[in-house]
Amino acid sequence: MTECDVFIIGGGPAGSIAAAKLVQAGHHVEVVEKVKFPRFVIGESLLPECNQLLEDANMLDKVIEADFQFKGGVAFQNDMDDIKVIDFKQNLGQKWGSSFQVRREAFDKILLDDAEEKGAHVTYESEVVAYNEETNIVAVKHKDGSTEKFKAKKVIDASGYGHVLPRLLNLVADSELEMRDAIFCRMKNDVRHTDGTDGFIYVYIVGNNDAWIWNIPFNDGVTSVGIVCTDEYYKSYNMDQTTFFNHIIENNKFAAARYANAEKINDVGFIGGYSSNVTKMFGKNFVLVGNATEFLDPVFSSGVTLALESGAKAAELTDKELRGEKVDWQQEYQDYMMVGVDVFREYVNAWYDGRLQEILFSKNEGSEKIEQKIVSVLSGYVWDENNMFVTSPTAAVNATYRALTGKEV
Ligand SMILES: Cc1cc2nc3c(=O)[nH]c(=O)nc-3n(C[C@H](O)[C@H](O)[C@H](O)COP(=O)(O)OP(=O)(O)OC[C@H]3O[C@@H](n4cnc5c(N)ncnc54)[C@H](O)[C@@H]3O)c2cc1C
The missing domain is CATH 3.30.9.100 (D-Amino Acid Oxidase; Chain A, domain 2)
Structure with a gap:
């Protein structure tokens, strides 16, 4: 049995950033990844908040060196020739006003290699097949058919669409979004x-x-x-x-x-049917991050941002816990994450019921400040408490809708 401080299931962006942050904090981290890298995964358009999170984890330089396509913003266009161009630089003053378009096979490999160089131990082509919540022992099946057990102080499930712990622990919930x-x-x-x-x-x-x-x-x-x-x-x-x-x-x-x-x-x-949900995001000895938790919709390219944010947050709190401090996982992790997720949820709902498109394509001039707040959300800055679209997403979207269209919601 291999003992470690933190065991991470999956080496996508959520797992890599968690691993990198935890090894830099001095912990023994084991990452087990099911497939060989590089591997394809969907989700190639990043938001500026990704740059901030990667910079905070000392992982941005390698991404910049890779010379990915510069992404300055997003443009929405409908059949009636309405177009709305969102320039990420027009945000609320946040540092990063751009991001990248990335082939995920390249991007994810850079991040996982970086975590490994920083000190994480990564095992490829090995699959987590069982987990005992009481003992915190994880069973892994290697490519050659052999099995290995790991005992960790904390398990971070970053298995994305694999939903490893949600499936093993019956935490899978229906998404309320249409299929x-x-x-x-x-x-x-x-x-x-x-x-x-x-x-x-x-x-x-x-x-x-x-x-x-x-x-x-x-x-x-x-x-x-x-x-x-x-x-x-x-x-x-x-x-x-x-x-x-x-x-x-x-x-x-x-x-x-x-x-x-x-x-x-x-x-x-x-x-x-890509949308997914879970009944809870943590347990006594484990925490779910990235797509192993809830996935809403790709329309605002928020998936990797939320994966990096949750991986980084889970790592910070795990470090705090391993140093002997008490962590309130409900409040400090799940409630925190839901602030950002719920901002995107409101935008996704408003996109599909048409409110957001009417706002974006409105010929009426909104105030410059409102525009900046919308740009800031679309840049992934969904924890900015100075933005009413973050603190009261539904009220802010509806008030903007009424002001620009003159219609009731
Ligand atoms: C149609 C569509 C389009 C999208 N477009 C975008 C976009 O443009 N921009 C964006 O930001 N997001 C986008 N997303 C979302 C994005 O794909 C995910 O949010 C993101 O990949 C989540 O990262 P992750 O690290 O949580 O998981 P992943 O990147 O899925 O990584 C999980 C890893 O866990 C491994 N794993 C799985 N099971 C096991 C196991 N049993 N044992 C060990 N390892 C395991 C997998 O092999 C994988 O490498 C899109 C999603 C969809 C459905």
Whole structure:
């Protein structure tokens, strides 16, 4: 049996930042990762708050050195030719006004290698298969079929879509969000914008908010393209995923123009019903971080930000606990995390019920301060208590909606 201070399940962004912070605080950290890196995972567009979190963990330099595509903001565009360009620099004065578009196979490897260089012990191609909550012993199955047990003072579950502890401990809950699917592919030689927004993520709204298309440009002429819609909408087409993908792209005027001469460089992928939830985010000896907790929706590219924030927060609190101080995990971790998650939840709800799009595309001039507050949220600064969109998200969105549209909610 291997003993350690902290055992981390999974080496995505949440696991890597937790590992890096904990080894820098002097703890013995074991990370067990199911697959060999580099590996693909969805989620390629980052928010400026990611830069801040990585900088705080001394992990940003390696990411900057990797020379990923600079991302200055996001542009939303609908069929009626309304366009809203969000420039991350127009935030509420936060340091980082940009981020990156990243191939996750490269980005995640950089972070996990960095955690390893800083002192974490990483074992690849090994899978957590059992966990005893009382003894805090984790059972791992290695690639060669052998098993190994680890006894840790704290277990951090950063297994993302694997949902390891939620499944083993029956913590999986239904998401209250409607079931949506993503149908996606990488394309090369698309037509890029030449107005200074070439590195932005473009979101094209399909029809009457029936679906939306993400366009995430990398700096080598390849673009990640994905369609998001309800499962019901996808099924109503009665098409296989590739035919559906082609059909939506060809029939959206912006996508059709952008990808007219582009070609797919891989098969069209499909993720069905991606939203997930858990009944609680911690137990006596464990804590869940990143996508192992709740995942809302990709529309505002918030997933990696929340993964890094939760991984960093869980690491800080674990360090505090291991140094003998008392930690109130409900208040200091779960309630804290839900502040940011609930801000994005309100934005996601307002996106799909149309309020946010009416705000974004309104021809009425809102105040500059309101604009900055919205930009700040879309940059991932969702714990900024000076922003009313953070402290009272629903009231702030509704008040802005009424002021700009003259309509009641
Ligand atoms: C359609 C879609 C589009 C998205 N787009 C974006 C976007 O543009 N920007 C953004 O920020 N986010 C996006 N996301 C969200 C993003 O994918 C996730 O939030 C992010 O990857 C979470 O990181 P993580 O570290 O929690 O988990 P992951 O990155 O999933 O890493 C978890 C790791 O755990 C390992 N693991 C799993 N099971 C085990 C086991 N039993 N034992 C050991 N290891 C295990 C896995 O192999 C994996 O490497 C998107 C999500 C979806 C569904």
